Amino acid sequence: MTEAKKGTILYVEDNSDNRNLIRRVLEAEGYSVIDAINASQAIDKLEKNSVDLILMDINMPDMDGYTLTTKIKGIQRFSTIPIIAVTANVMRGDREKSLEAGCDGYIQKPIDIDTLAQQIERFTTRSSNV
Numbered sequence: 001m002t003e004a005k006k007g008t009i010l011y012v013e014d015n016s017d018n019r020n021l022i023r024r025v026l027e028a029e030g031y032s033v034i035d036a037i038n039a040s041q042a043i044d045k046l047e048k049n050s051v052d053l054i055l056m057d058i059n060m061p062d063m064d065g066y067t068l069t070t071k072i073k074g075i076q077r078f079s080t081i082p083i084i085a086v087t088a089n090v091m092r093g094d095r096e097k098s099l100e101a102g103c104d105g106y107i108q109k110p111i112d113i114d115t116l117a118q119q120i121e122r123f124t125t126r127s128s129n130v
């Protein structure tokens with residue numbers, strides 16, 4: 001497998017249409033994308049891959065993204081990986097709830113594919129400067 005120019009993103013999302021769309025957009029921008037459809041798969045993929053950023057769906061069936069984010073941030077070697085909440089939860093307080101769970105940022109659905117790459121770029125640039 002060739003190394004991605006811009007880094008590797010783990011996208012945790014149970015909806016295959018969303019996964020396929022985001023993969024196409026991000027790969028066209030030079031990122032490598034690893035998919036996980038649930039919490040246990042996300043942890044497994046983190047264990048086996050070097051990941052630069054995690055896009056975290058909040059509404060998943062087995063474990064919600066808030067809980068999974070808290071779990072990932074609690075694992076020492078993953079605690080510095082930026083996690084961006086990707087959610088249709090856009091009511092007052094949802095962004096704050098994401099940040100309280102440990103997310104480093106928030107992107108609302110439906111995702112604006114025209115600005116997604118710039119949003120990702122901001123988070124990956126910020127984390128590499130830490």
